[in-house]
Amino acid sequence: xxxxxxxxxxxxxxxxxxxxxxxxxxxxxxxxxxxxxxxxxxxxxxxxxxxxxxxxxxxxxxxxxxxxxxxxxxxxxxxxxxxxxxxxxxxxxxxxxxxxxxxxxxxxxxxxxxxxxxxxxxxxxxxxxxxxxxxxxxxxxxxxxx
Numbered sequence: 001x002x003x004x005x006x007x008x009x010x011x012x013x014x015x016x017x018x019x020x021x022x023x024x025x026x027x028x029x030x031x032x033x034x035x036x037x038x039x040x041x042x043x044x045x046x047x048x049x050x051x052x053x054x055x056x057x058x059x060x061x062x063x064x065x066x067x068x069x070x071x072x073x074x075x076x077x078x079x080x081x082x083x084x085x086x087x088x089x090x091x092x093x094x095x096x097x098x099x100x101x102x103x104x105x106x107x108x109x110x111x112x113x114x115x116x117x118x119x120x121x122x123x124x125x126x127x128x129x130x131x132x133x134x135x136x137x138x139x140x141x142x143x144x145x146x
Contacts, residue, residue, distance in 0.1 A: 010031060010038075011102065011123075011146060013100070014030060016029070017030065021044045021079070022044070022076075025061065026067070028044045030042045030080045030099060030100065033098045033099075033100065034097040034098070039087055039094055040084070040086045040092060041083055042077075042078075042079045043079045044079045045077065045082075050075070057075065059075060068128035078108070079101065084112055084116050095117030098121070099120070101122075101124075102123065102124050103123060104127040106129045110132045110136055114135075121136065121143045121144075122144050122146060123143075124145065
């Protein structure tokens with residue numbers, strides 16, 4: 001019997017989580033795991049209580065902003081941010097955990113991941129953010145792209 005590695009297993013779950021995303025540009029899922037147990041999940045979309053993102057409400061589409069630039073010009077939260085926030089809301093310690101994402105995190109999310117105490121970052125898809133790549137290299141994060 002062939003079984004996927006833990007990293008492959010959890011990356012597959014990020015794809016399922018991403019199906020809940022409401023962003024019109026990119027469907028992203030993230031999970032935080034510790035000791036091979038899922039602690040928290042997140043997907044990208046508008047804040048709680050806001051209408052979902054649409055072609056009409058997407059500031060980035062209206063302004064023609066490319067991926068990887070001007071992250072502050074978005075009304076949505078990133079999947080990585082939502083996974084960290086959900087852990088905090090429910091009082092779950094993620095210090096020492098692993099974050100799995102179906103895309104490389106942006107620079108803002110990388111900063112949050114580092115300060116949240118995440119030790120490993122595993123992702124599958126690329127993302128055009130050179131600052132994020134530089135920060136990951138300089139950090140103590142164990143980073144792996146699968």
